[in-house]
Amino acid sequence: MEYELILKNISRFIDLNPEEENFYTSLLVKRIIGKKDFLMRPGEIIKNEYFIVKGCLKVYTIDSKGVEHISMFAISDWWTGDLSSFLTEQPTKYYIQALEETEILQLSKENSEVLFEKIPKFERFYRILYQRSLISYINRSDQNISVSAEDRYLYFTQKYPSLLNRVSQKDIASYIGVTPEFLSLLRKKMSTR
Amino acid sequence: MEYELILKNISRFIDLNPEEENFYTSLLVKRIIGKKDFLMRPGEIIKNEYFIVKGCLKVYTIDSKGVEHISMFAISDWWTGDLSSFLTEQPTKYYIQALEETEILQLSKENSEVLFEKIPKFERFYRILYQRSLISYINRSDQNISVSAEDRYLYFTQKYPSLLNRVSQKDIASYIGVTPEFLSLLRKKMSTR
DNA sequence: GGAAAAAAATAATGTACATTAAGAAATCAT
DNA sequence: ATGATTTCTTAATGTACATTATTTTTTTCC
Numbered sequence: 001m002e003y004e005l006i007l008k009n010i011s012r013f014i015d016l017n018p019e020e021e022n023f024y025t026s027l028l029v030k031r032i033i034g035k036k037d038f039l040m041r042p043g044e045i046i047k048n049e050y051f052i053v054k055g056c057l058k059v060y061t062i063d064s065k066g067v068e069h070i071s072m073f074a075i076s077d078w079w080t081g082d083l084s085s086f087l088t089e090q091p092t093k094y095y096i097q098a099l100e101e102t103e104i105l106q107l108s109k110e111n112s113e114v115l116f117e118k119i120p121k122f123e124r125f126y127r128i129l130y131q132r133s134l135i136s137y138i139n140r141s142d143q144n145i146s147v148s149a150e151d152r153y154l155y156f157t158q159k160y161p162s163l164l165n166r167v168s169q170k171d172i173a174s175y176i177g178v179t180p181e182f183l184s185l186l187r188k189k190m191s192t193r
Numbered sequence: 194m195e196y197e198l199i200l201k202n203i204s205r206f207i208d209l210n211p212e213e214e215n216f217y218t219s220l221l222v223k224r225i226i227g228k229k230d231f232l233m234r235p236g237e238i239i240k241n242e243y244f245i246v247k248g249c250l251k252v253y254t255i256d257s258k259g260v261e262h263i264s265m266f267a268i269s270d271w272w273t274g275d276l277s278s279f280l281t282e283q284p285t286k287y288y289i290q291a292l293e294e295t296e297i298l299q300l301s302k303e304n305s306e307v308l309f310e311k312i313p314k315f316e317r318f319y320r321i322l323y324q325r326s327l328i329s330y331i332n333r334s335d336q337n338i339s340v341s342a343e344d345r346y347l348y349f350t351q352k353y354p355s356l357l358n359r360v361s362q363k364d365i366a367s368y369i370g371v372t373p374e375f376l377s378l379l380r381k382k383m384s385t386r
Numbered sequence: 387g388g389a390a391a392a393a394a395a396t397a398a399t400g401t402a403c404a405t406t407a408a409g410a411a412a413t414c415a416t
Numbered sequence: 417a418t419g420a421t422t423t424c425t426t427a428a429t430g431t432a433c434a435t436t437a438t439t440t441t442t443t444t445c446c
Contacts (some may be wrong), residue, residue: 061335069339071331084328116317123316124309130323135277137330138264142254144337145370146262149403170423177338182403184425342433363393375433377395 002030006051006105009077013128014121023118027111033057033098040096046085048106052078055102056166060174061093070174073099073163079129099167144177150186152176195223199244199298202270206321207314216311220304226250226291233289239278241299245271248295249359253367254286263367266292266356272322292360337370343379345369 003025010016016024028051033039039057040046057074071094074080085092086109107115115122143152153176157164163172173183196218203209209217221244226232232250233239250267264287267273278285279302300308308315336345346369350357356365366376 061339063339067339069335071335083324083331087324087328120313120316123313123320127316127320127323130320130327131276131280134323134327134330135280137327137334138276141330141334141337142262142264144334145368146254146256146260168423175338178402179404180424181405181426185403185427188425361393371432372434373394374396374435378397378433381395 003028003105005053005077009051010125014125016119020119024115024122027115028105028107031104031106033102033104035098035101038095038097039102039104040082040092040094042093042095043091044085045089046082046092047109049079049081049086049112050074051105051107052076052080053103053105055104056099056163057096057102058099058167058171059094059096062095068174069177070171073160073167073171073175075163075166099171149176149178149182150190153183153186153190196221196298198246198270202244203318207318209312213312217308220308221298221300224297224299226295226297228291228294231288231290232295232297233275233285233287235286235288236284237278238282239275239285241301242272242274242279242305243267244298244300245269245273246296246298248297249292249356250289250295251292251360251364252287252289255288261367262370263364266353266360266364266368268356268359292364342369342371342375343383346376346379346383 003021006028007016007021007025010024030053033055039050040059042061052074054076056076057080058070059072059074059080060068060070062068072080074096080096082092082094082096084090085094112122143155147155153172156172156176169183169187170180173180176183178186196214199221200209200214200218203217222241223246226248232243233252235254245267247269250273251263252265252267252273253261253263255261265273267289273289275285275287275289277283278287305315336348340348346365349365349369362376362380363373366373369376371379
């Protein structure tokens with residue numbers, strides 16, 4: 001069934017009875033984002049959070065020199081969006097683009113407020129979800145200032161093996177913070193050992 | 194009164210009645226960390242979260258070459274600890290050291306579980322706290338891969354002006370991910386403009 | 387207050403990574 | 417399938433930042 005994956009995602013942290021499950025899924029909107037289409041562009045005020053059912057997206061900014069910097073990839077069973085814009089109602093600076101045809105479920109800000117009122121244990125769900133995200137972002141920002149590009153690449157290959165064949169090297173380079181040329185060189189050096 | 198600051202911190206996101214306030218503060222333990230003393234060392238399993246009443250701490254790791262990497266500073270009205278060790282009960286990799294005599298309030302894991310049971314709206318408090326932390330760590334990790342050292346330093350001076358006179362340049366250099374020598378050079382270059 | 391220790395500045399040299407440019411390989415669109 | 421795009425590789429050169437070493441300044445502490 002359509003909502004199986006998202007309900008399973010939620011049941012990792014909280015238990016819902018069938019009635020609550022129905023209420024929750026009634027708040028969701030399903031969307032398909034075609035390959036290369038955008039889910040978000042800079043300047044928009046983000047009114048939703050997104051759960052990825054199927055597919056793959058990249059979240060990135062473009063700097064003043066026109067260079068793309070990938071902030072994260074989002075695949076099946078992950079959440080994405082722009083928490084900052086969602087919370088502050090300021091325009092986002094991110095692009096989110098589908099690398100493949102992608103199916104998402106979106107939950108609007110109004111509906112998430114309704115949700116917290118009606119089923120307060122969703123506060124717990126998000127508490128735990130954000131707690132765990134926070135841990136991985138703390139790690140990532142520590143790593144970005146203390147670890148060489150080669151080790152960041154190695155870490156990426158170990159942490160996200162499923163992305164290796166799905167995402168271009170150019171995008172991986174952007175994610176780990178180097179140019180595609182330098183990553184190509186690194187990979188050559190690493191393979192001759 | 195002793196708990197004024199922490200109760201004010203909490204009241205930013207949730208309302209507590211006097212009874213709840215008393216119950217909450219009864220779960221806290223007050224500690225003083227002397228200058229240069231450690232609140233945490235690698236290998237320990239972290240059983241508390243810490244709120245800083247007064248003083249200043251640095252959170253850092255030491256890499257395989259013996260180089261210190263500062264992950265964050267923590268000052269009055271901030272929370273600190275090691276969420277990862279706290280959650281997973283694995284040994285921490287962090288040192289937390291007081292840069293000045295520092296007064297903290299600690300909440301143990303057991304007590305935080307009691308707290309969530311007795312006053313579920315603390316789930317909401319932590320949901321919002323983590324959400325906001327997450328936003329700033331997402332920013333920081335984006336910044337670390339896409340922004341020059343000079344701009345990271347500028348951003349630091351703007352975001353944490355109060356730390357500039359309190360923390361050594363060497364520690365600021367570590368936080369932004371450069372050597373103290375290079376930060377010194379940057380500052381000289383910046384001052385002659 | 388003065389010696390010792392730590393932090394900061396300066397400078398020379400070294401290295402990780404960026405930039406530019408060009409060709410080869412893979413992917414895409416008709 | 418075949419040309420057109422995009423991605424990947426390779427290589428030369430350039431630059432941001434690291435390393436090492438020395439000197440100056442500031443802080444610590446008895």
